[in-house]
Amino acid sequence: MVQITSALPIAKMVGSNRVVLGNGIVHVTGDAKLPPEDEKKLRRELVQRALDALQSNEK
Amino acid sequence: MRIVHYLNQFFGGIGAEEHAGKSLEIREGAVGPGRLMEQFLGEDARVVMTLVCGDNHAVERQEELTAAVLEKVKEANPDLFVAGPCFDAGRYGMAAGALCAAVKSTLGIPVITAMSEENPGADLYREALFIVDSGVNAAKMRDVLLKMANLGKKLAAKRAVGLPAEEGYLRRGLLRDQIVEDRAATRLVDMLMAKLQDEPFESEMLPTTFAPVPMPSAVKDMSKAKVMLITDGGLVPKGNPDRISGTAATRWGAYNIAGLDDLRGEEYEVSHGGYDTRFVQDDPDRLVPLDAMREMETRGVIGKLHEEFLSTCGRSNPLSNTRRLGREMAEKVKREGVDAVILTST
Numbered sequence: 548m549v550q551i552t553s554a555l556p557i558a559k560m561v562g563s564n565r566v567v568l569g570n571g572i573v574h575v576t577g578d579a580k581l582p583p584e585d586e587k588k589l590r591r592e593l594v595q596r597a598l599d600a601l602q603s604n605e606k
Numbered sequence: 607m608r609i610v611h612y613l614n615q616f617f618g619g620i621g622a623e624e625h626a627g628k629s630l631e632i633r634e635g636a637v638g639p640g641r642l643m644e645q646f647l648g649e650d651a652r653v654v655m656t657l658v659c660g661d662n663h664a665v666e667r668q669e670e671l672t673a674a675v676l677e678k679v680k681e682a683n684p685d686l687f688v689a690g691p692c693f694d695a696g697r698y699g700m701a702a703g704a705l706c707a708a709v710k711s712t713l714g715i716p717v718i719t720a721m722s723e724e725n726p727g728a729d730l731y732r733e734a735l736f737i738v739d740s741g742v743n744a745a746k747m748r749d750v751l752l753k754m755a756n757l758g759k760k761l762a763a764k765r766a767v768g769l770p771a772e773e774g775y776l777r778r779g780l781l782r783d784q785i786v787e788d789r790a791a792t793r794l795v796d797m798l799m800a801k802l803q804d805e806p807f808e809s810e811m812l813p814t815t816f817a818p819v820p821m822p823s824a825v826k827d828m829s830k831a832k833v834m835l836i837t838d839g840g841l842v843p844k845g846n847p848d849r850i851s852g853t854a855a856t857r858w859g860a861y862n863i864a865g866l867d868d869l870r871g872e873e874y875e876v877s878h879g880g881y882d883t884r885f886v887q888d889d890p891d892r893l894v895p896l897d898a899m900r901e902m903e904t905r906g907v908i909g910k911l912h913e914e915f916l917s918t919c920g921r922s923n924p925l926s927n928t929r930r931l932g933r934e935m936a937e938k939v940k941r942e943g944v945d946a947v948i949l950t951s952t
Contacts, residue, residue, distance in 0.1 A: 548947040551950045552951035554952070573881055575952060576950060577891065577892025594902060602828055604824045
């Protein structure tokens with residue numbers, strides 16, 4: 548499992564092993580300030596980073 | 607004083623792991639640790655019946671075992687029901703906890719068990735039961751049985767029970783009223799002074815501790831993996847069909863996304879207090895990234911996106927509850943052959 552979250556201290560506290568830093572509490576995998584196409588690009592990148600973490604044994 | 611004692615196949619003398627499938631057996635009198643327990647409980651104490659069951663059988667068929675044990679305990683009508691000690695044996699601890707909880711709540715008979723703090727049974731039942739802290743070392747059997755006997759006698763006689771540290775049981779996470787001499791401000795300053803002078807002091811609020819979670823090994827071939835999306839950010843279909851509460855949620859839901867390329871705000875709502883949910887409401891992909899994951903599936907980066915996403919609300923929730931929610935979700939993940947999970951947390 549990989550966790551995408553912006554509340555990094557909580558993920559660390561509970562011992563989450565694979566963590567990708569999200570883009571804010573209010574939109575973990577988005578950004579309301581960006582135009583739709585850029586926002587989607589950001590989301591693709593975040594999801595890709597999560598998939599990379601799942602294929603790695605590094606914390 | 608009449609006692610009924612529950613043991614697993616190992617401590618019950620049937621044998622080791624190869625006998626873990628054995629079903630419930632009934633023995634007259636005390637067996638193994640029960641003999642020493644009898645001595646510690648005093649001259650009038652007698653183990654009238656010992657119930658022995660294999661660890662696998664106990665966990666795989668817990669309902670069946672619980673029903674059978676309840677019937678036997680009812681017949682024997684003891685003053686105290688004892689299970690274990692279980693040390694760090696997880697299946698044993700789960701069974702001992704479940705049986706003690708059932709005997710206590712259904713028959714109203716006092717119960718006592720013992721296990722280590724890390725035993726999964728401790729997590730599940732520490733609030734409901736007095737669980738003596740056995741540690742992980744079975745060589746401490748004698749000390750543990752003595753503590754169980756002392757606490758068991760008090761419970762059977764309905765005498766007042768002291769604090770966890772005094773009696774040797776695991777903290778139950780309950781609040782209890784107590785008359786103390788000094789008011790809070792004085793106690794606080796005393797503690798602070800002790801801390802500054804490197805002297806020992808005891809906090810009145812212990813921080814929650816988290817046992818380390820072993821890291822699952824990496825996914826070898828993502829292009830063949832089935833991936834599931836889970837969120838604790840409270841995204842639910844419009845109308846919140848499972849009535850998942852926006853704070854201290856007791857439930858989670860599984861919502862079908864088969865054939866969808868995108869989550870639309872009109873069809874969902876967010877049941878989660880505390881954070882501003884308007885952005886997710888406008889576009890739920892900002893919390894459950896379905897659009898990006900569907901692309902990954904189409905491009906063959908992942909094998910398959912699971913046809914449901916799971917959701918609950920992770921806000922202000924007692925740990926005993928969130929652990930249960932997590933366990934239930936993990937069971938589904940396992941059952942449905944999911945290889946990897948992306949959890950999005952607010």
